[in-house]
Amino acid sequence: MTLRQDKRRWTMREVQGAALDLFEARGFDAVSVEAIAAAAGVSPPTVYRHFGSKERIVLWDDYDPGLFAEIAAQTRALAPLAAIEHGLIASLDRVYADDARLVLRRARLMLSNPALLAANAPLMAELCAALGALLDQHYPRLGTERAELLGAVVVAALEIAIKHWIAEEGRRPLREHFREAFADLRSVVLTEGVLT
Amino acid sequence: MTLRQDKRRWTMREVQGAALDLFEARGFDAVSVEAIAAAAGVSPPTVYRHFGSKERIVLWDDYDPGLFAEIAAQTRALAPLAAIEHGLIASLDRVYADDARLVLRRARLMLSNPALLAANAPLMAELCAALGALLDQHYPRLGTERAELLGAVVVAALEIAIKHWIAEEGRRPLREHFREAFADLRSVVLTEGVLT
DNA sequence: CCAAATTGCGTTAGTCACTAACAAATGCGA
DNA sequence: TCGCATTTGTTAGTGACTAACGCAATTTGG
Numbered sequence: 001m002t003l004r005q006d007k008r009r010w011t012m013r014e015v016q017g018a019a020l021d022l023f024e025a026r027g028f029d030a031v032s033v034e035a036i037a038a039a040a041g042v043s044p045p046t047v048y049r050h051f052g053s054k055e056r057i058v059l060w061d062d063y064d065p066g067l068f069a070e071i072a073a074q075t076r077a078l079a080p081l082a083a084i085e086h087g088l089i090a091s092l093d094r095v096y097a098d099d100a101r102l103v104l105r106r107a108r109l110m111l112s113n114p115a116l117l118a119a120n121a122p123l124m125a126e127l128c129a130a131l132g133a134l135l136d137q138h139y140p141r142l143g144t145e146r147a148e149l150l151g152a153v154v155v156a157a158l159e160i161a162i163k164h165w166i167a168e169e170g171r172r173p174l175r176e177h178f179r180e181a182f183a184d185l186r187s188v189v190l191t192e193g194v195l196t
Numbered sequence: 197m198t199l200r201q202d203k204r205r206w207t208m209r210e211v212q213g214a215a216l217d218l219f220e221a222r223g224f225d226a227v228s229v230e231a232i233a234a235a236a237g238v239s240p241p242t243v244y245r246h247f248g249s250k251e252r253i254v255l256w257d258d259y260d261p262g263l264f265a266e267i268a269a270q271t272r273a274l275a276p277l278a279a280i281e282h283g284l285i286a287s288l289d290r291v292y293a294d295d296a297r298l299v300l301r302r303a304r305l306m307l308s309n310p311a312l313l314a315a316n317a318p319l320m321a322e323l324c325a326a327l328g329a330l331l332d333q334h335y336p337r338l339g340t341e342r343a344e345l346l347g348a349v350v351v352a353a354l355e356i357a358i359k360h361w362i363a364e365e366g367r368r369p370l371r372e373h374f375r376e377a378f379a380d381l382r383s384v385v386l387t388e389g390v391l392t
Numbered sequence: 393c394c395a396a397a398t399t400g401c402g403t404t405a406g407t408c409a410c411t412a413a414c415a416a417a418t419g420c421g422a
Numbered sequence: 423t424c425g426c427a428t429t430t431g432t433t434a435g436t437g438a439c440t441a442a443c444g445c446a447a448t449t450t451g452g
Contacts, residue, residue, distance in 0.1 A: 006421060032354045032408065043431045048410065079388045114318050121317030122310050145360075146380045152352040153381070160345055167442075185349070187387040192275045199400075200448060212405045228437060244439065399451070409438080418429070 012060065014049050015040040019057045020105050028058075028113045029157075064127070066184030067091040068134060075138035080147075083153050084131065085182050094176045104170045106182050111166050124159070128152045157181040208246050208256065211236040215253045216301050224254075224309045230276070251315030254305050263287040264330060271334035276343075277332075280350050281378050282328065288371045292307045307362050320355070324348045353377040 018039040022031045033054050037044045071087030078086060095103060110116040115156045131151030136144050161177035214235040218227040229250050234239045247253045267283030274282060280338030291299060306312040332340050357373035 002420085007419090008429095033410085034408085044238075044409095045411080046430060049429080052410095053407065079386065081388045083426085105374055117321065118314040118317045121314045125313065142384075146378070146384050148382050149353065149377060150384055153349055153354055153384075155344065156348040156352045159350055164341075181345060182340070184345050184387060186388075188338075188342050188346055189277065189382060192277045192382075198449080203448095204400090229439085230437085240438095241403085241440080242401060248439095250438070286396080394452085396450085396452100399447085401424105401444105401446075403424080403444090404442085405440100406442105407438105407440080409436105410438080412434090414432085418427105420425105420427075422424085422427100 007019055008050070011040075011042065011046075015042065015047055015050065015062050016057055016060060020109070021059065023109055024105065026108055028109065028116060032076075050129065053119065058102070058116055059102075059105055059123060061106075063091070063095050064130070066094060068130065070094075071131075071134060080135055080139050080142060080150055081117070081182075081186075084150070085179075088158065089178060091176045092178065096175070100170070103174075105165070107162050107166050111163060124155055128155050131155065153185065157185055204246070207238065207242075207287070209237075209247065211238065212253055212256060213241055216305070219254065219305055220301065223304065224312060225346065230290050237349050238392075242328055249315065251312050254302055254312055255316055257299075257302075257318060259287070260326070262290060264326065266290075268277070276331055276338060277378075277382075280346070281375075281382055285361060285374060286351070286373045288369075288374065292371070296366070299370075300362070301361050303358050304320055307359060320351055326349050326353065349381070 017034065019031070019036045020037060033047055034039060034045050036054075036057065037047050040047075047057070048084035051060055067088065070091040071084055072088040074083040074090075075082075111118055128148075128151045131154060132144075135150055136143060136147035139147065142150075158178060158181075161174060161181045164177045165172075165174045166181075211232065215227070215232045218232060218235060227244055229240050232253065233251075234242050236243075243253065247256055249354075255339075265283065266287040267280055270279040270283040270286075273279075306316055324344075324347045327350060328344035331338060331343035331346055335343065338346075354377075355376060357370060357377045360373045361368075361370045
């Protein structure tokens with residue numbers, strides 16, 4: 001809203017863009033924050049003030065608010081698993097329409113580097129907790145612990161979907177991989193008695 | 197087996213012990229690797245040669261071989277979810293009998309520090325992959341993708357169990373928390389149609 | 393039991409991620 | 423337009439981590 005916040009967002013996108021270019025060209029470990037700052041026309045401490053760490057330059061985005069709104073909108077009409085599945089897919093579609101290429105680049109980098117994978121863990125843990133809290137709030141009959149577990153399972157499915165999406169270079173949209181992961185999840189638990 | 201390997205293990209336990217003492221006293225971030233090395237009577241590069249990073253001094257253990265053997269032993273008689281559940285619980289029991297206190301200290305530290313939580317992610321990803329491969333091998337009818345997903349779900353349940361275990365200071369054994377997480381997982385998927 | 397090849401350790405020196413402190417500049421409210 | 427708050431760049435410093443090298447210990451083959 002204010003000019004300051006707009007500038008901040010603009011600078012962050014600028015730095016992220018410059019960093020992605022450099023990382024893809026030379027590799028994450030071979031690019032110093034100093035080089036990124038120089039390429040983006042800012043000073044190193046400014047990069048840290050915005051992102052906190054080198055890894056978070058890649059991992060940063062602002063999709064979460066839309067995601068939570070989308071899921072909350074589905075909770076009135078659907079059961080927990082279905083609500084979270086449909087809400088997440090709707091959110092994925094919007095992100096896909098806007099920034100598909102950007103998300104692909106970031107995800108590919110993340111899966112190719114252990115340091116980035118590691119730095120992503122606290123963010124995923126946060127997402128798990130937020131999803132769990134949202135479910136607990138909208139489905140009181142579910143119970144806090146089951147809500148927490150459901151959040152974790154959904155995030156695990158999302159991570160696997162992203163992995164498969166990257167593995168085939170994003171040829172099919174991410175939502176399809178996620179839908180498959182969810183179908184697999186249901187069938188695996190439901191057919192448990194049938195096998196062996 | 198050889199004297200060298202024995203010495204290596206002994207030194208690693210020594211360094212880990214000294215490090216845990218220091219971390220619990222002053223906090224993970226306030227203890228330098230130099231101080232740990234001095235307390236354990238080795239040089240800093242030796243610490244890195246053994247553990248690779250400061251975080252892995254806390255995260256290192258050698259429980260995985262036992263875990264995989266235990267799960268593989270269950271796959272002939274049980275369905276996938278049940279086999280992995282019982283195998284993991286059996287393995288948990290053995291670890292519990294030997295090193296309950298040590299595991300508790302390490303887990304408490306890990307959950308209290310973002311850097312440790314982050315460094316744990318690649319290890320969990322590796323565990324997911326190994327579990328998935330094991331399931332894929334023993335249950336060909338399951339399919340590679342469902343095996344992979346199952347591994348991820350189990351690890352997510354394990355992480356939640358550890359979290360609850362630490363939250364109540366290890367009063368009830370870890371296996372009980374894990375059993376509850378698994379029961380919740382089944383009930384959440386099975387009762388999906390009933391709620392709202 | 394002893395040389396020779398292998399392997400691991402300590403010392404040194406260096407790179408780079410990250411932070412604190414301060415001074416200058418820029419957007420904000422009156 | 424004028425003080426006020428926030429942001430930025432500069433500087434200096436800490437500490438995680440690695441490469442290189444000489445030395446000591448272990449293993450292997452005789």
